[in-house]
Amino acid sequence: MTPVKTLLAGATAAVALVASMGAASADTWRYAFEEALDEVQGIFAQKFKEEIEANSDHEVQLFPYGTLGESADTMEQAQAGILQFVDQSPGFTGSLIPEAQVFFVPYMLPQDTDALYDFFRNSKAIHEMFPPLYAEQGLELLTMFPEGEVAMTTKEPVTSPEDLDEVKFRVMTNPLLVESYQAFGATPTPLPWGEVYGGLQTNIIQGQENPVFFIESTKMYEVTDHITFTGHNNFTTAVMANKEFYDGLSEEDQKVVQDAIDVAFEHILDYQSNLQEEGLAAIKEAKPGIEITVLTEEQRQPFMDAAASVEETFIEMTGDSGKAILDQMKADIEAATGS
Structure with missing residues (x-):
């Protein structure tokens, strides 16, 4: 073989190798989330993996919290295409998508479980207004789902905003959550999750x-x-794909992905049916002296009054776009609650 032919043959082989590597890597999809494998996001991810692998030739690799760094790291990896899928709370994407902070306006989401689930299934704000905002950040919004009512855990009892005075309260690095706890009377302190227990x-x-x-x-x-239920929120999370990756999928594979998301969505709602009660029972067994308090409507009212300013701050932060989403969410919630 002449040197030129040898060179051409080598180049052709190299191109074939790169192509085969690309095809192989495309068949292995990487999915990172913010919790452990046996927690809510992990259960959702496992169901998604099961559905993808049962209905296609693709494999899904799961990366629980900490295996690829903190939340900021996994988001960067998703935007860069290193990860194909990522599950992350709007609490962490608020700096990228300020409008997503709407989920931290206190006392907005329905407290009734059926109404809450109906809202997440049918919300026009979630399914029509948010996807273009995520797309601007290189992300395909696949779904959002609730993970459970948020409770405060503190060293001293909390029955009013005055009880949070000078309490350094850990919050996600989210401007509106900071605003919420300032309104509640606390000293909000943003910390990465890995530092919370030690803090x-x-x-x-x-x-x-x-x-x-x-x-x-x-x-x-x-x-x-002390564990205190003030009724102020339900933790929300979002599952996203790298948009370039998603747009490059065949229509068949996009349908496989969306079908898997839909199955996992319903699965995770069913999974949560008794999760709070089971969690509280396990906590009481492990620490019998723990004080668990559910505030009455009368006790909640001062928190609700204080939270009114947070909605105004959200609109100031996000302008017309945020106000439009807030108004649509309120309409979606009215439709879900029948009020």
């Missing part, structure tokens, strides 16, 4: 909020003494 243990912070299943699984009750 409570050493009294750098004195409180944090999360759904009960997460409080139980991460053992936050070990370093706090």
